[in-house]
Amino acid sequence: MIRKIYELLLEREVKKKRLPNHIAIIMDGNRRYARKRGLPPQMGHFFGSKKAEKVLEWCYELGIKTLTVFAFSTENFKRNEEEKRNLFQLIRRELFRLAEDKRIHRNRVKVRIIGKKELLPKYVLEAASFVEKRTKEYDNFRLNIAIAYGARQEIAEAVRKVLEKVLNGEVKAEEIDLKMIEENLYENMPVDIIIRTGKEMRLSNFLIWQSASKYAYFCDVYWPEFRRIDLLRAIRSWQKRVERWLDGRQA
Template identity: 35%
Template sequence: MGITSWIRTFPLMQYFIAWAQEIFMSVLRTGPVPQHVAFVMDGNRRFARRRKLEVKEGHSAGFESLARILEMCYQVGIKTVTVYAFSIENFKRPPVEVEALMEIARTKLLQIIHHGDLADRFGISIRVLGQRSLIPPDVLTAIDKSTEMTKDNTTAILNICFPYTSRDDIVTSMREIVSLSEDHKVDPDKIDENMIEQHMFTRDCPPLDILVRTSGVERLSDFMLWQSHQNCTVEFVDCLWPEFEPWRFGSILLKWSRQKAKEYRQIELEAEQKEL
């Protein structure tokens, strides 16, 4: 345990950290707040390797980081959070790691079912986006239980992309459009951006405001490509996901809020000038 982690174990320090975080979040709530934030939770394996841990322990640490960030998101007032939990491409990883990831997903979803404090406190509806046909039956059972348990929550949304790729999302949307037409023939002139969006996994969600990727890697890795094409701030953070602390995310939110406040003020000034 490092000196910083050791200091944080003191009750007085824990109280101070919690107090400081609450003050900071109160400040964030006073400005514009994003309505939809997405995360590429990258760096769990490297986190495990650097600490000579098993890979599954790195992924477990990543889920703990997710819980902290989710709580902050919903406390600030973010309505929709989307996380990249498992890519379709991840099935190419060693079978032992794939099995470990599936077991972690099943365990964490069951924890939500039996200890649903976070979901109940913030009114979170859990949705799992991706190809259900690729998910093992025991994990699928846990998914169905967690989504059923939270389906009546309407305050906030947690999208878990599992297993998912953005290209598959777009292809699935196009297949739905074709299958819903009476003769399975679609007039090309009737296909527009709005139609495609209405058949994507995120169709009921607000536009994506911020996309964050940790680990220092600067690419989207086939995640939310359609959703991040316009008016979305992309942030690449040079730390591993298990090390992604709320204060780091808070600085991203503060920067976004300041930029939006400037944009809103500019719009107001332009409107005032037109009235003169």
């Protein structure tokens, strides 16, 4: 009861101030959560996928328009075959379920899969294409799911696309600027907050360009344990940082 009252008071405080437009989350700690409970690793990922659904709901309720979650990195391809297979099957199942989820359609959530898609199994690509087509016309909220994603790879691909335009005579070399590179990223919307769970304090090659000079919040819980209070605390911490920045600018 006390925790619920605190959560309501915290939400009231947060809603009085500017809210972030784009939150990105490194959903770390699924396997350690499972091990702590004597469960197989795939159960940690299962509970993690359910938590991602809840966090998306919280974002609807708070009016946060864009959420990007880090589901599978390019580095994750080094994991053993059984774990990768279990993860891909879970991702496929969840993507198909998202495509049919009434909340997605009621809230008009545009779902996009960002990453090096050609590295993914065909059955995952089919699910990704299905959910993207079902939601492509929506414009109220955005959910980006980073799969086979690496920020350095994203930047390299963006540069390659720009260079192709130069070679094709569409752009002159001296016209290349930051905006042009941004336009060729998987996701070009700046991030306000990156949240990382799992008791680690690093960004793990996630949205490097979009989060430059932005705010990182490290949360000392495993991803399946992440609570609404934790999200509200992250937002409040960001709000305080924005206030300090404004005070400094105005001084």
